[in-house]
Amino acid sequence: MQRVAQIVGLAPEAVTRYQELHASVWPDVLRTIHACGIRNYSIFLREPELLLFAYFEYIGEDYEADQAAMAADPVTQEWWQLTMPMQRPLEGRAEGDWWAVLPEVFHVD
Template sequence: MQRMGMMIGLVPEKIAEYKELHAAVWPRVLATLSAANVKNYTIFLREPESLLFGYWEYHGEDFEADMRMIAADPETQRWWTFCEPCQVPLASRAEGEHWAMMENVFHMD
């Protein structure tokens, strides 16, 4: 299992919209994440900075293939058209990243 942490900014005027979207995530989007071996996915909001911190666990064996499956899903792509206008990618993110991935430096079970 891999633990994943990531950050992104949130447009302050779109916080309510983003919360509303995530109060009722589309079932097909959730099913696609589950099929791609993503579990325990949680998003936290830090205000007043308007930062999102995402955490999830990957329980599969082919991370790249599972991420391609998520990206290829038409319903997930449509979901992103609602979420992405709310988000502000961090300037320090790596090339090709939307959410900036974070290094796991400590974990306690």
């Protein structure tokens, strides 16, 4: 199992709509997330900075292939067309990343 933490900004005018969308995520999007090996997925909002922090656990065997499968899913693409314009990627993220990946510095079970 691989733990993943990510961060991205959120546009001030999008806070309410972003929360509304995530209060009732489309079932097909949730099925794709699950099919791609993602479990225990949470997104948190830090105000007043308007930073979204996401955490999930990946239980699959090929993270890149599963991420590509998710990106190829038409319903997920439609979902991202709604949510991505609300987000503000941070400077310094890895090339090709939308959300900046955070390195794990501590974990205890």
